[in-house]
Amino acid sequence: xxxxxxxxxxxxxxxxxxxxxxxxxxxxxxxxxxxxxxxxxxxxxxxxxxxxxxxxxxxxxxxxxxxxxxxxxxxxxxxxxxxxxxxxxxxxxxxxxxxxxxxx
Amino acid sequence: xxxxxxxxxxxxxxxxxxxxxxxxxxxxxxxxxxxxxxxxxxxxxxxxxxxxxxxxxxxxxxxxxxxxxxxxxxxxxxxxxxxxxxxxxxxxxxxxxxxxxxxxxxxxxxxxxxxxxxxxxxxxxxxxxxxxxxxxxxxxxxxxxxxxxxxxxxxxxxxxxxxxxxxxxxxxxxxxxxxxxxxxxxxxxxxxxxxxxxxxxxxxxxxxxxxxxxxxxxxxxxxxxxxxxxxxxxxxxxxx
Numbered sequence: 167x168x169x170x171x172x173x174x175x176x177x178x179x180x181x182x183x184x185x186x187x188x189x190x191x192x193x194x195x196x197x198x199x200x201x202x203x204x205x206x207x208x209x210x211x212x213x214x215x216x217x218x219x220x221x222x223x224x225x226x227x228x229x230x231x232x233x234x235x236x237x238x239x240x241x242x243x244x245x246x247x248x249x250x251x252x253x254x255x256x257x258x259x260x261x262x263x264x265x266x267x268x269x270x
Numbered sequence: 271x272x273x274x275x276x277x278x279x280x281x282x283x284x285x286x287x288x289x290x291x292x293x294x295x296x297x298x299x300x301x302x303x304x305x306x307x308x309x310x311x312x313x314x315x316x317x318x319x320x321x322x323x324x325x326x327x328x329x330x331x332x333x334x335x336x337x338x339x340x341x342x343x344x345x346x347x348x349x350x351x352x353x354x355x356x357x358x359x360x361x362x363x364x365x366x367x368x369x370x371x372x373x374x375x376x377x378x379x380x381x382x383x384x385x386x387x388x389x390x391x392x393x394x395x396x397x398x399x400x401x402x403x404x405x406x407x408x409x410x411x412x413x414x415x416x417x418x419x420x421x422x423x424x425x426x427x428x429x430x431x432x433x434x435x436x437x438x439x440x441x442x443x444x445x446x447x448x449x450x451x452x453x454x455x456x457x458x459x460x461x462x463x464x465x466x467x468x469x470x471x472x473x474x475x476x477x478x479x480x481x482x483x484x485x486x487x488x489x490x491x492x493x494x495x496x497x498x499x500x501x502x503x504x505x506x507x508x509x510x
Contacts, residue, residue, distance in 0.1 A: 196485070200492040204451055211447035216439045246432075247439035254440070254504075 205255055209248040216244015277384045278308045306391035313376050313388060346370065346495075354503035358409070362502060365405070369398060370495040373452070377487030380460050381480055383467070389490075390457040392449065399449035402498050410505035420509035448497060455490050459483045 220240020224233055282303055283289045290300045301307070324335025332340055346367050350359035373389060380387030388394045410418040422441070424433025463483065466476040 196489055196492065199489045200496050203489065204447065204493055204497070207451045207454075208443065208447045211450065212440050212443035215443045215446060219439065243435045243439055247436045247443060250436050251440045251443065 202255065205252065208251045208255065212248035212251050213241070213244040216240045216242075216247055220244075275384050276305050276309075276386055278312060279303070279305055282308065304391075305386055306388045306394055309379070309386055310376070310388040310394065312385075313372060313379060316379075317371060317375060343367065350499055353499045354506060358502060358506055362405075366495060366498055366502075369402075369498065370491055373398070373494055374488060374491035377456055377491055378484065380456065381463070381483050381487070387456050387460055387487075389452055390460045392453045395449040395453040398452075398494075399445055402448065402501065403445050406498075406501040406505045409502055413506050414508075417509075418505075421505070423509075444497075444501065448494065452490050452494055455486055459486055 217237065217240055220237040220243075223236040223240065224230060228236070279289050287303050288297065288300045289303050290296070321339075325339060328336060347359065347363060350363060350366065354362075376387050376389045376394075379385045380390060407418075410421060414420070422434055422437040423430050424437065459479070459482075462479055463476050466479060469475065
């Protein structure tokens with residue numbers, strides 16, 4: 167049977183553990199969001215920059231005479247640049263130290 | 271998105287200054303009184319005053335205020351040193367730490383009713399991003415001279431025509447993604463809060479979004495600083 171005293175110590179121990187876990191999880195979440203949360207936007211931005219450059223070359227530089235070609239080439243380069251930026255994110259120092267920590 | 275109440279704009283209007291009714295003012299004075307300009311000044315004054323109040327007498331045994339700054343600045347400095355080397359960290363610490371503090375405070379200030387985040391305007395974020403983008407090229411050119419172009423040529427000579435365009439596109443994409451990410455996240459937070467305040471402010475509907483807003487604000491400030499440090503470090507190190 168629980169006395170009042172042991173109940174309060176157990177209670178506070180329980181909350182200490184909960185707070186410790188919450189702190190660990192929240193710092194981990196913030197760290198992961200900081201390191202990898204921008205992957206989606208970087209990828210899309212690269213594709214749109216490539217596509218926009220292609221459309222600009224077609225419509226304004228060559229006045230529409232080469233119409234769909236530079237758009238498609240620009241789109242292809244944009245997609246490649248997007249994948250390349252994904253590799254860049256994996257090569258960042260933050261990701262590297264994370265790997266080292268994981269492997270010991 | 272027009273805010274319901276912006277108290278600095280109200281004060282300036284009472285003082286007789288012209289407040290622009292749209293997003294962008296017409297005359298020079300109207301441009302200076304745009305909400306994101308006035309709130310940028312407010313954040314700057316806030317940071318200076320808080321720094322002055324807490325750090326006016328620095329002691330060997332730190333008090334509450336000094337302890338907070340020592341922890342924050344020390345943590346930031348260690349992080350920079352780890353990611354871009356001691357020399358570069360010492361040279362560029364003031365700039366990046368200022369950006370980090372400014373963005374964090376500017377993001378968080380929008381959670382208080384009556385204030386807006388200066389970073390919810392794309393002008394602010396593009397200005398910050400252009401400074402970072404130009405600086406990372408300057409660092410690269412200073413470190414490598416003309417050899418900096420090797421960063422854009424890829425690993426093998428055969429692939430140069432392919433890699434050159436890819437690298438240029440992904441470099442310009444940095445400019446776009448760094449600015450639009452910060453702007454988009456903060457503007458979404460502000461707009462959502464405003465709409466929830468108008469719809470159901472009496473029932474504490476914006477409260478859960480405010481909790482998320484704190485997380486988003488801090489994470490976005492951290493992402494900006496992290497990416498700045500990574501770009502500077504990459505420009506400084508040798509081409510792969």
